[in-house]
Amino acid sequence: MRRVRATLAPTWAVASIPVYSIVLAFAVAAIVVIVSSAFTETGFDPLLPLKAYGSLFAGAFGSGNGIANTLVAAAPLMFGGLAVGLGLKAGLFNIGVAGQFLVGAFAAAVTGSSLANAPTIVGAPLAILAGAAAGAAYGFIPGYLKARTGAHEVVTTIMLNNAAVLLLTWAVNDLVRAPGFSFPRTGDIGQSALPILAGRNLHLGIAFAVSSIFVIRWVLDRTTLGFEIRTVGANPNAARYAGMRPVFITALTMTLSGLLAGLAGAIQMLGVIGFYAPGITASVGFDSIAVALLGRSDPIGILFAAVLFGAFRAGAPLMQIETSVPIEVIDIIQALVILFLAADLVVRRVFRVRAPKVEITEMATVTGSWGGTPPASAAR
Amino acid sequence: MDLLAIPRLIWELVRYLFEVLPDLLPIILALATPLALGALCGVLCERSGVVNIGIEGIMLMAAFFGYLTGFTLHDTLGTPVAVSLGIGVAVLTGAVLGLLHAWLTVSVRADQIIAGTMMNIAAFGVTGYLNRLIITPSGRGGAGVIQPFHLPEQLASLPLIGPILAMFLDQGPIAMSVIIFVLVTQLALFRTRWGLRTRAVGEHPKAADTVGINVFRQRYMNVIAGCAIAGLAGAYLTLESTGSFQNGMTGGRGFIALAAVIFGRWTPIGSFLGALLFGTATALGIVVNVHPAAGDLGGLMKSIPTFWYAALPYLITIVILAGVVGRSTPPAADGIPYAKEGKT
Numbered sequence: 001m002r003r004v005r006a007t008l009a010p011t012w013a014v015a016s017i018p019v020y021s022i023v024l025a026f027a028v029a030a031i032v033v034i035v036s037s038a039f040t041e042t043g044f045d046p047l048l049p050l051k052a053y054g055s056l057f058a059g060a061f062g063s064g065n066g067i068a069n070t071l072v073a074a075a076p077l078m079f080g081g082l083a084v085g086l087g088l089k090a091g092l093f094n095i096g097v098a099g100q101f102l103v104g105a106f107a108a109a110v111t112g113s114s115l116a117n118a119p120t121i122v123g124a125p126l127a128i129l130a131g132a133a134a135g136a137a138y139g140f141i142p143g144y145l146k147a148r149t150g151a152h153e154v155v156t157t158i159m160l161n162n163a164a165v166l167l168l169t170w171a172v173n174d175l176v177r178a179p180g181f182s183f184p185r186t187g188d189i190g191q192s193a194l195p196i197l198a199g200r201n202l203h204l205g206i207a208f209a210v211s212s213i214f215v216i217r218w219v220l221d222r223t224t225l226g227f228e229i230r231t232v233g234a235n236p237n238a239a240r241y242a243g244m245r246p247v248f249i250t251a252l253t254m255t256l257s258g259l260l261a262g263l264a265g266a267i268q269m270l271g272v273i274g275f276y277a278p279g280i281t282a283s284v285g286f287d288s289i290a291v292a293l294l295g296r297s298d299p300i301g302i303l304f305a306a307v308l309f310g311a312f313r314a315g316a317p318l319m320q321i322e323t324s325v326p327i328e329v330i331d332i333i334q335a336l337v338i339l340f341l342a343a344d345l346v347v348r349r350v351f352r353v354r355a356p357k358v359e360i361t362e363m364a365t366v367t368g369s370w371g372g373t374p375p376a377s378a379a380r
Numbered sequence: 381m382d383l384l385a386i387p388r389l390i391w392e393l394v395r396y397l398f399e400v401l402p403d404l405l406p407i408i409l410a411l412a413t414p415l416a417l418g419a420l421c422g423v424l425c426e427r428s429g430v431v432n433i434g435i436e437g438i439m440l441m442a443a444f445f446g447y448l449t450g451f452t453l454h455d456t457l458g459t460p461v462a463v464s465l466g467i468g469v470a471v472l473t474g475a476v477l478g479l480l481h482a483w484l485t486v487s488v489r490a491d492q493i494i495a496g497t498m499m500n501i502a503a504f505g506v507t508g509y510l511n512r513l514i515i516t517p518s519g520r521g522g523a524g525v526i527q528p529f530h531l532p533e534q535l536a537s538l539p540l541i542g543p544i545l546a547m548f549l550d551q552g553p554i555a556m557s558v559i560i561f562v563l564v565t566q567l568a569l570f571r572t573r574w575g576l577r578t579r580a581v582g583e584h585p586k587a588a589d590t591v592g593i594n595v596f597r598q599r600y601m602n603v604i605a606g607c608a609i610a611g612l613a614g615a616y617l618t619l620e621s622t623g624s625f626q627n628g629m630t631g632g633r634g635f636i637a638l639a640a641v642i643f644g645r646w647t648p649i650g651s652f653l654g655a656l657l658f659g660t661a662t663a664l665g666i667v668v669n670v671h672p673a674a675g676d677l678g679g680l681m682k683s684i685p686t687f688w689y690a691a692l693p694y695l696i697t698i699v700i701l702a703g704v705v706g707r708s709t710p711p712a713a714d715g716i717p718y719a720k721e722g723k724t
Contacts, residue, residue, distance in 0.1 A: 166688075
């Protein structure tokens with residue numbers, strides 16, 4: 001028993017604040033639900049949160065179908081969470097996952113639909129590659145600009161997100177619009193769809209996403225590149241004096257981060273959506289930030305966080321149908337989780353946590369560089 | 381022939397712009413108003429050293445709660461009172477969210493970008509939640525909008541001055557007050573004691589603290605005031621411009637405002653010009669379709685899709701940030717929380 005506790009202690013030291021944040025977020029959201037229930041026709045109902053959370057859980061884990069939906073929703077969040085988390089490791093905050101996701105989904109849809117009649121073994125890999133390449137290219141732009149000119153990646157990626165929505169809408173309207181539909185969209189991906197492994201919708205992309213968690217973990221912990229990324233994130237100057245190339249690493253990490261976000265778009269397109277239309281929204285973008293922050297930008301943490309948020313997305317429709325608590329309560333919970341992670345002193349007060357502060361130290365590099373100092377400024 | 385083509389096109393463009401100006405200007409002003417107010421929020425926050433990427437969320441929340449007020453009181457109190465109260469509530473919403481942002485960034489010293497991201501997600505969730513819960517089932521719509529003041533016929537028919545005056549007064553009170561806000565902020569920031577303190581706190585908080593300026597109080601004041609102005613931008617969207625609320629209706633305006641701040645190099649007048657420029661880009665996309673230009677120019681402008689005009693502000697910002705058109709440097713202590721020495 002003591003040995004079990006001894007091995008769990010370090011894990012709990014890291015996980016306690018995130019877990020408590022989730023508990024606190026659910027509690028505050030419950031208050032919101034109770035208070036707002038007074039303004040509806042059904043009237044004030046203090047037990048409504050319990051019912052709502054009950055059907056949320058039932059929708060996400062209560063049946064085979066529910067679990068499948070949870071995993072399907074979690075897969076793009078794993079890629080997206082890894083994209084944000086990898087950036088954070090290098091001291092870069094990639095808010096551009098939304099845009100890179102869309103670009104990746106679009107590229108996968110265009111490639112997939114043009115290979116719609118080719119065998120799956122040809123079409124699906126090529127479409128995934130196209131999505132990854134497009135995401136990587138879209139991540140390279142802010143990475144290169146940050147490395148060369150110091151243009152802050154938070155601003156450039158926000159701008160690229162909005163530009164992506166508009167330019168892709170134009171592209172679907174004017175360049176690749178499929179004939180025979182009443183609204184602008186690309187053709188169907190047909191044979192390029194990812195094979196279904198089990199059940200109705202458990203597609204191959206889920207296995208792909210889970211394995212990428214371990215690949216990224218290996219890269220970060222066991223390779224020279226991973227060591228360089230972490231060093232640049234912790235202290236760009238020290239990295240430079242140790243003979244590393246912060247400029248190169250910065251550009252490369254953003255490109256890799258974009259690649260992962262592009263993969264998220266590609267597997268979502270090839271496994272779930274099936275065609276690109278301008279209306280598809282990328283809630284994956286903001287969800288990924290929450291996943292990475294909740295997972296402390298650690299791949300294993302991201303795995304758990306992605307499944308949790310995937311469960312939210314999968315269970316929410318049932319909750320809205322059964323208890324008429326709006327789906328958007330998920331976004332509120334998500335924002336509260338981030339709030340309590342950011343203001344962890346609230347969590348510490350409430351739960352009397354004495355565990356040492358475990359911070360994402362690289363965030364200091366992110367906000368500290370708002371003033372626009374390129375990582376190479378001293379070297380040039 | 382080719383040498384002359386470009387100057388001729390530019391000449392045609394100038395003539396075309398002059399021709400459509402009466403149509404273009406009101407659209408520009410309407411589009412630029414929320415951007416300019418949002419940008420003022422950005423200037424006030426960042427000049428005191430607090431990065432605020434949550435402008436979008438604050439605008440959305442204020443737009444919603446302002447609308448909700450107008451919507452509920454509309455029938456009992458009549459449009460003018462309900463709308464005025466709604467604007468008040470929107471500004472108050474902005475100020476309260478500003479207090480939250482200031483508490484997170486100044487007192488808790490949480491990461492400012494994460495705090496802003498949280499604000500955006502929260503706004504999307506809270507407004508979507510309450511919209512579905514309260515406004516949609518009621519089946520009613522419309523909080524009413526402020527009726528623009530129409531100029532007496534004799535004045536409006538005056539040559540030259542008449543149309544300009546009429547157009548200006550047609551805009552409604554929030555849009556008209558933007559220029560006053562901009563000028564007052566510009567003067568306050570560069571000509572008053574408060575402005576000097578703000579800039580000191582944003583550039584070198586330690587030095588400011590040494591000479592007795594309360595860094596925390598200064599940052600709190602600026603963030604709250606700035607976010608209240610962002611709340612006014614939200615009120616403009618629901619109570620002056622459209623009279624209704626849709627989920628996510630800010631549509632990235634808060635982010636363009638952020639871009640306008642950078643474009644205007646962290647000055648109120650500069651960011652106002654940025655907002656006008658970004659408004660013009662989008663307005664051109666609209667006007668080109670309504671009043672196509674003649675000749676070669678028309679063909680050229682038509683061949684640029686509307687979406688490109690709309691994407692222009694974002695692309696311009698990236699080019700500016702990359703330092704292609706002169707460098708734009710933020711306040712030195714922007715984004716860095718301040719801690720008194722000896723305290724951790």
